[in-house]
Amino acid sequence: MKTYELTGKGLEHLTLVSREKPIPKKGEVLIRIRAASLNYRDLMIAKGVYRREVCYPLIPLSDGSGEVEAVGEGVSDCKAGDRVMGSFFPFFYDGLVGPETDRRALGGDLDGVLSEYIVLSSESVVKIPAGWSFEEASTLPCAALTAWNALYGAVPLLPGQTVLVLGTGGVSMYATLFARMGGARVIATSRSSGKLLKMKNFGAEEIIDTSRSPDWDASVHEITSGRGVDHVVDVLGGESFNRSLRAVRAGGQVSVIGVLSGTSGLVDTALILGKAIGVRGIYVGNRRQLEEMARALGNGSHRPAIDAVFPFSEVRNAFTALDKGDHFGKIVVRL
Numbered sequence: 001m002k003t004y005e006l007t008g009k010g011l012e013h014l015t016l017v018s019r020e021k022p023i024p025k026k027g028e029v030l031i032r033i034r035a036a037s038l039n040y041r042d043l044m045i046a047k048g049v050y051r052r053e054v055c056y057p058l059i060p061l062s063d064g065s066g067e068v069e070a071v072g073e074g075v076s077d078c079k080a081g082d083r084v085m086g087s088f089f090p091f092f093y094d095g096l097v098g099p100e101t102d103r104r105a106l107g108g109d110l111d112g113v114l115s116e117y118i119v120l121s122s123e124s125v126v127k128i129p130a131g132w133s134f135e136e137a138s139t140l141p142c143a144a145l146t147a148w149n150a151l152y153g154a155v156p157l158l159p160g161q162t163v164l165v166l167g168t169g170g171v172s173m174y175a176t177l178f179a180r181m182g183g184a185r186v187i188a189t190s191r192s193s194g195k196l197l198k199m200k201n202f203g204a205e206e207i208i209d210t211s212r213s214p215d216w217d218a219s220v221h222e223i224t225s226g227r228g229v230d231h232v233v234d235v236l237g238g239e240s241f242n243r244s245l246r247a248v249r250a251g252g253q254v255s256v257i258g259v260l261s262g263t264s265g266l267v268d269t270a271l272i273l274g275k276a277i278g279v280r281g282i283y284v285g286n287r288r289q290l291e292e293m294a295r296a297l298g299n300g301s302h303r304p305a306i307d308a309v310f311p312f313s314e315v316r317n318a319f320t321a322l323d324k325g326d327h328f329g330k331i332v333v334r335l
Helices: 040-047 140-152 170-181 193-202 216-223 238-247 269-274 287-297 312-324
Strands: 002-006 014-018 028-037 063-071 083-086 117-121 125-127 162-166 185-190 206-209 229-234 248-256 278-281 306-311 330-334
Touching: 014 312, 028 083, 040 312, 063 140, 083 140, 125 287, 140 170, 140 229, 140 287, 162 170, 162 238, 170 185, 170 193, 170 229, 185 193, 185 216, 193 206, 206 216, 216 238, 229 238, 238 248, 238 269, 306 312, 312 330
Parallel strands: 162 185, 162 229, 185 206, 229 248, 248 278, 306 330
Antiparallel strands: 002 014, 028 063, 028 117, 028 330, 063 083, 083 125
């Protein structure tokens, strides 16, 4: 089979190689990968700037979908021909983050999905939503599940509530989609007027251009008549975090997901206490949540935004497109 390997830090070390096609053992399934999508984490790993070291050679990418080609002994919950995706944390089946997530994620600690074939435990795969293409389904295991966990993993979003999404990346795009599905209102921020227009066409009712309104927390209060939003999906962190605390209503929720504005900053803990804000760190999610999300998506017509689809032979170009940051929605590789 053909597969991509990272043999060191930097995209120049991403190489297409041949490996032995794996054979599923007891409890495992062999998956013919049809599509894989890129996350910002994949870019950081490829460039060698991820928050922790990885072991080389590594097959990159955590998110992929395909069809089961063969099953090992004892597998009864999958059969050949099933359309499936792998779980970001293959051994994190339910419950809270714990030992199951420690150095056990695809495409970083474990070999990923940028390969013609992969083998996973049958307990680590989930059937893709009914009616979804392989390209669409490949965007689900990381960014989509992170957004789903943020909005439905602890204090479920309710119809009529308001969600603030920061930026227009994959997590923010999916948070907008899930908020629309749940009957909630979305406010989106970005410093790109072009991306904000796309976000509005995607379903955000209100937009804030942060290049013109850097005090976006004040703009949120203007839009909400001083109340604040019910939930902030915060992919920025760092020095921007206090703005999220100011933008959320008393008793609201702030989901901490990314560190695009840095990994540290002075936090106004008095705001958290005085407004009784729920602050929750989100580290993707478990297999049960992935199944739950897939069922919800199979019951409707909501679809992700896919900016570009690259052939398997042009994987480096896909990484370059992600690095440029001009895209809206997800970047996918078709096998």
